[in-house]
Amino acid sequence: MSASPALSDLSCLYQTEFVRSARAVGVLWAVCSLCFAIIQVVILVQPSWIGTADIRPPQPSGTLGLFEVRNPSDWPVPDCRGGLSSLSPLPSFQSVAVLVGVSLWAVWTSVLCLCLFRFCSAATVYKICAWLQLTAAGFCLALACLLFPDSWESPEMRALCGDSVGSFSPGNCSVHWAYILAILGVLDYTILATLAFVLANRQDALLPAAKRLGGDIKLIGVGSTAKTLV
16 A cells, blocks of 8 residues: 655655754764864873962972973973883873773774774664763773872872872862863763764664565655655
């Protein structure tokens, strides 16, 4: 039994607009995932997780990251200790660096999984990326943000921030933009993963109902309209 022509045309037009909207949101999600993957690299390598506040010259000054301590000097180039070239994080922040590294691997893996759209269904790809962003990336980065203040009671922090430094107490220092960006990254991962799950569920809704029930459906497009025959 064939559906009424008006109902078929309306359903097909609705499905066409639905596909366009889903594709637009999917492109936006992919661009945001790629942008934050690049930002994640900056978070890992920048020595700007914590630094001294505005203090007088007798007090030490500088900034500190997971791999490097940077102090100002009389030369144009600051005095740096450590660095990413040695692939050896500061002893007090090794666990934090590992967690951020795992998070970086997960988000770049989710970006590379975009190539699977040519070989797998869109719903499957969205679900893979969502789980990568939520569990590996988001959870690891959130845990790193929690462990970082707990590791402040260290020789590097005492040399930079004074003897009053302790766990969750920065002493003469204050958090800088890289650590704040990492905290915002946890929220960003949560939003991106939720959006990916929504897109995956919407892909299932794009399948015609008769096809899900085992029926045969043929879409015949004429110009900008299409008719559905069951």
